[in-house]
Amino acid sequence: MEILGLPLIYYGAMILKVLVAFVFVLLTVAYATYAERKLIGFMQVRIGPNRTGPKGLLQPIADGIKLFFKEEIIPAQANKFAFVIAPLVSLIPAFISFAVIPFGDSITFAGYKIPLQIAGYTDSTGSILDVNVGVLYILAAASMGVYGIVLAGWSSNSKYSLLGGLRASAQMISYELTVGLTIVCVFMLSESLSLQTIVANQAGLFGWYIFRNPFIFVAGIIFFIASLAELNRTPFDLPEAETELVSGFCTEYSSMKYAMFFMAEYANMVTASAVTTTLFLGGWHGPFHPVINFVGKVYFLLFVMMWIRATYPRYRYDQLMSLGWKCFLPIALFLIMGNAFWITLFK
Amino acid sequence: METLFFLIVAAIAVIASILVITNKNPINSALSMILTFLCLAVLYVMLEAPFMAAIQVIAYTGAIMVLIVFVIMLLNVRTESVRRGKHAIFLSSMTGILMLVLTFTVIGRSSLTGMKGAVDTAMLTKYGHTELIGKYLFTDYILPFEIVSILLLAAMVGAVILAKKKL
Numbered sequence: 001m002e003i004l005g006l007p008l009i010y011y012g013a014m015i016l017k018v019l020v021a022f023v024f025v026l027l028t029v030a031y032a033t034y035a036e037r038k039l040i041g042f043m044q045v046r047i048g049p050n051r052t053g054p055k056g057l058l059q060p061i062a063d064g065i066k067l068f069f070k071e072e073i074i075p076a077q078a079n080k081f082a083f084v085i086a087p088l089v090s091l092i093p094a095f096i097s098f099a100v101i102p103f104g105d106s107i108t109f110a111g112y113k114i115p116l117q118i119a120g121y122t123d124s125t126g127s128i129l130d131v132n133v134g135v136l137y138i139l140a141a142a143s144m145g146v147y148g149i150v151l152a153g154w155s156s157n158s159k160y161s162l163l164g165g166l167r168a169s170a171q172m173i174s175y176e177l178t179v180g181l182t183i184v185c186v187f188m189l190s191e192s193l194s195l196q197t198i199v200a201n202q203a204g205l206f207g208w209y210i211f212r213n214p215f216i217f218v219a220g221i222i223f224f225i226a227s228l229a230e231l232n233r234t235p236f237d238l239p240e241a242e243t244e245l246v247s248g249f250c251t252e253y254s255s256m257k258y259a260m261f262f263m264a265e266y267a268n269m270v271t272a273s274a275v276t277t278t279l280f281l282g283g284w285h286g287p288f289h290p291v292i293n294f295v296g297k298v299y300f301l302l303f304v305m306m307w308i309r310a311t312y313p314r315y316r317y318d319q320l321m322s323l324g325w326k327c328f329l330p331i332a333l334f335l336i337m338g339n340a341f342w343i344t345l346f347k
Numbered sequence: 348m349e350t351l352f353f354l355i356v357a358a359i360a361v362i363a364s365i366l367v368i369t370n371k372n373p374i375n376s377a378l379s380m381i382l383t384f385l386c387l388a389v390l391y392v393m394l395e396a397p398f399m400a401a402i403q404v405i406a407y408t409g410a411i412m413v414l415i416v417f418v419i420m421l422l423n424v425r426t427e428s429v430r431r432g433k434h435a436i437f438l439s440s441m442t443g444i445l446m447l448v449l450t451f452t453v454i455g456r457s458s459l460t461g462m463k464g465a466v467d468t469a470m471l472t473k474y475g476h477t478e479l480i481g482k483y484l485f486t487d488y489i490l491p492f493e494i495v496s497i498l499l500l501a502a503m504v505g506a507v508i509l510a511k512k513k514l
Contacts, residue, residue, distance in 0.1 A: 082374065132475050136401035140388075143409025147381070150413070154374060154420045162420065169417050173410065193477055 010122075013109045018118050025098055028302075029266040030060040036306045043310040070255040075157060078252065082155035087253070087260035090148020094267035097141035100134040101274045102199050104284050104291040116284075116291065120196060134195035135183055138275055139176070142230060146172040148264065149232070149239060149249045156252035164248025167317065168232060168239035174324040175229040175236075181332035182223040185216045185339045186279050199283030208282035213346075215338040220280035222328055222335075224301070227272040229324065231265065234309040238317055273301035353393060360386035373419045377412060384408045395468060398477040 034049065034056070041048025049056035074083055104116035106128055113122045120130040131137055146169055153165015186209055190198045202208050210220040229236040240248030250261045277283060277297040286293030315323070363386065366379035384407045391400035466479060474482075484492050 079372075079374070082378070131397070133397045133401045133477060136398070136405065140401050140404035140409060143405055143413075146409070146413055147416075150416055150420070151374075151378075154416075166417070166420065169413055173413055176409070 010109075010112050010114075013112070013114050014121065017114060017116065021098070021103065021116075021118055022095070025095070025267065025270055028270055028298075029263055030064070032266045032269065032302060033063070033262070034060050035302075036309070039303070039306045040310045043307070064259070067259040068256055072255040072257065073252075075252050077157040079155040079157070082151045083252075084257075086148050086152035086155060087257045087264070088148075089151060090145060090264040091260045091267070093141045093145040093148075094264045094271060097138045097271045098267075098274065100131050100137050100195055101271075101278055102130070102195055102283060103274070103294045104289075115196070117196065128196060130194055130196045132192075132194045135187070135193050135198075135279070138271075139180060139183070142179075143172075143176060145230075145264075145268065148261075152253065152261070153239075153249040156249070158252050160246045160251045161249050164239040164245050164251070168249060171232070171236065171238065171320060171324075172230055174321065175226045175328075178226040178324060178328040178332050179223060179230060181329070181336060182219040182226065183279065184336050185219040188336070188339055188343060189216065195278055195283075199278060199285070202282040203285050207285065208280065210280040213339065213342045215335045215342055216280075219332070219335045219339070220276070222332060223280065224276050224304075226324075226328060227276065228305065228308070229320070231268050231272055233265075233269065233305055235312040235315050236320060237314060238320060269302060269305055270298065273298045273305070276301055349393070353390070356386050356389045356393075360390070374416065377416050377419060380415075381408050381412050384412065395471050396476055398480055 037059075038048040038056070049059040052058040052062045074080060099118040102115065102117035102120065106113045106115040106120075106122075108114070113128065115122065115128045115130065117130055119134075120128055122128055149168040149172075150165045153161045153163075153168065156162075186198065187193065189209055189212060190201050192198060198209075206212075210217050228234075232239045238248075239245075240250065245251070250258055253261060274294075277294060281297050281301075284290035284294040286297070288296070360383050363379045363382040367376050367383065370376040370379060384403060388400040388403045388408075391397070391403060471479065
């Protein structure tokens, strides 16, 4: 039995790949919450969760069950439709951007090459194809993510939520520009928007894009910081600044809807780490098995995000805006020029 | 299979764009518009124009519509309660019918010439959509491209001057 010139077992393998990758991301999301509490606990000389299961390892499961059975409250004055779809709108883009990220070299299964990338496939000649505008796809998915927060903020009909939603949208629009411009530096080296090609170009010890020249090194760091701002993570977590806005856009949310916002935040963290790894840190290239290299780099970046959360205080709103528009944006434009000069002079 | 998919997406696009004008709540209108734009992006992908699709989502849904939603939220526009005048309904429906007749007449009179440009599907799959756009934008169409960018720059400077009287 064949579909489009390929046997059923090939499609089975592709579906299995998608399932395994998705479950792995979900597990990472669940245990990132545990790791964050534990790590920040240690950094602040506390113990962190240690009651549920050995070393508190069952804590994420207990949290999930608890949130699932909590009472669900929808404010009487809320816009019901927007209030219900907002968590979904925020969770879906967080997961779909993972579809184009190559998380390993292709493996051979039953005589067919299976690329370890959800949206990657092999054509009848055996060459690997993927979404040829992969990076733009990630930017597009990221730009959809802001709607979840904006809708949540507006539909709750509460002043704290509205302020949180407004802050989030202004912040995400501002930092999207910086993210886009720093990625241009990568395009100039890779000459392709396909993530498979970008990773394939980064083989070797100093082949990682971040080590290619000083300009792209700075671009990589700025990209990571701007991603933190897009994720609404500390030190840019103004949309949910609990000291001033209670909990920002998710003030009125309870039960599973709140859990979905929480999952979206951690899924976005995983995706942002994976994108940084793919674009700047050589993707799956490295000393060990490709998948282990990739997962190791992603986990390291996740650790850095938690480390930053334990270390830095929150930015003030005007500082955040001037950092984005007056500091990062001009620097990113300069980096593009510098990168262009470097490439032309040393090629 | 492809036709069925197209029909589903096109139906969603049409329904969403009707909802844009029938919704009384401005936020719901904006949401329907976002859905329309997403459907258009899907149609671009089906036409083998992935770059257009990505730019459609990034620029329209990701930037322009966010600004529109932002403004609606800031102005706190309430649900519209319009009194419907009989003259308005009569005149607008007459205009609509006239436009419909005009459209069908033009479609009926015109015929397909079969003219084709230099770029076809084979070329798109060989070189890639983004590469082709980049190549033409910076060779054959460099003058219009630069004129548009200067126009945008002028608009930007104008907006800054208007928004900030004291510089």
